[in-house]
Amino acid sequence: MLYPHLLAGDPEIHGLVIQELARRRAGIDMIPSENVTSVAVIEALGTILTDKYSEGYPHKRYYGGNEYIDQIEILAEERAKALFGVTHANVQPYSGSPANQAVYMALLNPGETVLGLSLSYGGHLTHGLKVNFSGIYYNALNYTTNAEGWIDYDAVEAQAKEVRPKLLICGTTAYPRTIDFARMAAIAKSVDAFLLADISHIAGLVVAGAHPSPVGHADVITTTTHKTLRGPRGAMILCNGLPSNPLKAPERTRENIPSLIDRAVFPGLQGGPHNHQTAAIAVALKNAATEEFKTYGHQIVKNATTLAAALTSKGCRLITGGTDNHLMVMDVTALGISGSEADVALGKAGITVNKNTIPNDPRKPFDPSGIRFGTPALTSRGLKEPEVEELAEYMYSALTHPTDAAMLADIQSKVTALAQKFPPYPELEA
Ligand SMILES: Cc1ncc(COP(=O)(O)O)c(C=O)c1O
Incomplete structure (x- = not known):
C-alpha cells in the first residue's frame, strides 16, 4: 500500500489521494498547464x-x-x-x-x-x-x-x-x-x-x-x-x-x-x-538539463503538431490553424456544441481538457466557444505519434456524439486501455 503513514494518520485523505491516482491512471490528462512530475520530485x-x-x-x-x-x-x-x-x-x-x-x-x-x-x-x-x-x-x-x-x-x-x-x-x-x-x-x-x-x-x-x-x-x-x-x-x-x-x-x-x-x-x-x-x-x-529532457521537449511539440494535423484533417477548427508549441485551442461551436459541453463529453470519454474562450468569442467565459488541450503530460507518460493519432480519433468521436452515453462509455474503455499501457508514475505501480 502506498503512503502507509498517511493511511494510518488520516485514512480519509489517504483514500482520496489513492482515488485521484486511480483517476489519473485510467484517463489521459490533456490540460496543457499540467504535467506528471518524476517520483524523485514528489x-x-x-x-x-x-x-x-x-x-x-x-x-x-x-x-x-x-x-x-x-x-x-x-x-x-x-x-x-x-x-x-x-x-x-x-x-x-x-x-x-x-x-x-x-x-x-x-x-x-x-x-x-x-x-x-x-x-x-x-x-x-x-x-x-x-x-x-x-x-x-x-x-x-x-x-x-x-x-x-x-x-x-x-x-x-x-x-x-x-x-x-x-x-x-x-x-x-x-x-x-x-x-x-x-x-x-x-x-x-x-x-x-x-x-x-x-x-x-x-x-x-x-x-x-x-x-x-x-x-x-x-x-x-x-x-x-x-x-x-x-x-x-x-x-x-x-x-x-x-x-x-x-x-x-x-x-x-x-x-x-x-x-x-x-x-x-x-x-x-x-x-x-x-x-x-x-x-x-x-x-x-x-x-x-539532461539530453533526455531535450528529447522530451521536442516530443511534446511533435505530439502536439500530430494531434493538430489529425484533428484538422477531420474538419475541426483550430485557432490559428494549428500549433507550434505544446497546446491548441479548438472552436467546438463548428461541431454544434459549446466549450462546456465539449469539456463534459471528453471527460466522460476519459480525456481531461478545459473549456476556453476563442478570439472575439461571442459566448460567455463560463461557457465559451472553445476548448484548450495539449501534450506535456501525455508525453511524460511516454505516448508518441501513433497513440496521439489514436487519441485524435477518440476525441473526434466524443465531440461529435456528446450526448450518446453508450458511445462515450465505449470510448472511455478504449482510452482507459490506452492509458493503462502508459502509467503516469511507473515507480508507484504495485
Ligand atoms: C502564463 C502564466 N503565468 C502565470 C501563471 C500562474 O501560475 P500559478 O497558477 O502557479 O499561480 C500561469 C498559470 O496557469 C500561466 O499560465
Missing part, C-alpha cells in the same frame, strides 16, 4: 524540509540552522542560472501568480500602466485582468490577437506607443504559436518600458530548444516550475545582472532589477520560502 516535496523556517536568502537568513537549506537553495539557483543562461535566479516565489506580483512590485508603483495580452485572447489573469491584483492595483491595459488568433505585433506596437506602459508583458496561457521575443523587446524599448516574459507554459520547451528563449530580450523572465518544466508547483524569476544588497530600496533602473526582484519577493510579498518545494525545483532542474 519524494523531495515530501521531505522534512517542509518544517524549516529560512526567511531571507542564502547566508542572509533571519533564522538559525539553515546551513543545509542554504546549500539546497544555492543548488536550485545555480541550476536555474545554468539551464536558462542568466546570471540571477530567485527560486522562492510560491507559485506563478506571486512571481508575477513580485515583478509588478519590483518595477512599478501602484497605478502605473501595464500592457499584457487579454485573458480572453490567451493571456493570464496576472497580465492585467480587472478583477486580479494586476487590474486592481495597476492601470492594466490589454492587447488582443487578430480574429484568427495570432498576436499582431504591429497592433501591439501601435497600442504601446499610444498608452506608453511602464511594463510590457509577453507570455501566454492559451496561445498555440511561437512568441517573437525580439519583436516584443523592440516594442518595449521604443516606449522605454520594461519587458516581462512570462514563460510559465513554455519553459520546458525553451530549455529543450523547442521554442526560442527570451533571454537577451526580456528584462525579467518569470516561469512556473510545474508545467512543461516537469517540476513541483512553484515559480522562479530570472534576470541578468547581480543583486547589490542595498540597505534602502534601490532606484527602478535596469541595473537594479536583480535587487528589486529579491526585495519584492522577500520581504515585499512573502515570508519563509517553502524549502521542500525549493529542493523539488532543484531536482526538476537537474532533470531538465
Whole structure:
C-alpha cells in the first residue's frame, strides 16, 4: 500500500489521494498547464524540509540552522542560472501568480500602466485582468490577437506607443504559436518600458530548444516550475545582472532589477520560502538539463503538431490553424456544441481538457466557444505519434456524439486501455 503513514494518520485523505491516482491512471490528462512530475520530485516535496523556517536568502537568513537549506537553495539557483543562461535566479516565489506580483512590485508603483495580452485572447489573469491584483492595483491595459488568433505585433506596437506602459508583458496561457521575443523587446524599448516574459507554459520547451528563449530580450523572465518544466508547483524569476544588497530600496533602473526582484519577493510579498518545494525545483532542474529532457521537449511539440494535423484533417477548427508549441485551442461551436459541453463529453470519454474562450468569442467565459488541450503530460507518460493519432480519433468521436452515453462509455474503455499501457508514475505501480 502506498503512503502507509498517511493511511494510518488520516485514512480519509489517504483514500482520496489513492482515488485521484486511480483517476489519473485510467484517463489521459490533456490540460496543457499540467504535467506528471518524476517520483524523485514528489519524494523531495515530501521531505522534512517542509518544517524549516529560512526567511531571507542564502547566508542572509533571519533564522538559525539553515546551513543545509542554504546549500539546497544555492543548488536550485545555480541550476536555474545554468539551464536558462542568466546570471540571477530567485527560486522562492510560491507559485506563478506571486512571481508575477513580485515583478509588478519590483518595477512599478501602484497605478502605473501595464500592457499584457487579454485573458480572453490567451493571456493570464496576472497580465492585467480587472478583477486580479494586476487590474486592481495597476492601470492594466490589454492587447488582443487578430480574429484568427495570432498576436499582431504591429497592433501591439501601435497600442504601446499610444498608452506608453511602464511594463510590457509577453507570455501566454492559451496561445498555440511561437512568441517573437525580439519583436516584443523592440516594442518595449521604443516606449522605454520594461519587458516581462512570462514563460510559465513554455519553459520546458525553451530549455529543450523547442521554442526560442527570451533571454537577451526580456528584462525579467518569470516561469512556473510545474508545467512543461516537469517540476513541483512553484515559480522562479530570472534576470541578468547581480543583486547589490542595498540597505534602502534601490532606484527602478535596469541595473537594479536583480535587487528589486529579491526585495519584492522577500520581504515585499512573502515570508519563509517553502524549502521542500525549493529542493523539488532543484531536482526538476537537474532533470531538465539532461539530453533526455531535450528529447522530451521536442516530443511534446511533435505530439502536439500530430494531434493538430489529425484533428484538422477531420474538419475541426483550430485557432490559428494549428500549433507550434505544446497546446491548441479548438472552436467546438463548428461541431454544434459549446466549450462546456465539449469539456463534459471528453471527460466522460476519459480525456481531461478545459473549456476556453476563442478570439472575439461571442459566448460567455463560463461557457465559451472553445476548448484548450495539449501534450506535456501525455508525453511524460511516454505516448508518441501513433497513440496521439489514436487519441485524435477518440476525441473526434466524443465531440461529435456528446450526448450518446453508450458511445462515450465505449470510448472511455478504449482510452482507459490506452492509458493503462502508459502509467503516469511507473515507480508507484504495485
Ligand atoms: C502564463 C502564466 N503565468 C502565470 C501563471 C500562474 O501560475 P500559478 O497558477 O502557479 O499561480 C500561469 C498559470 O496557469 C500561466 O499560465
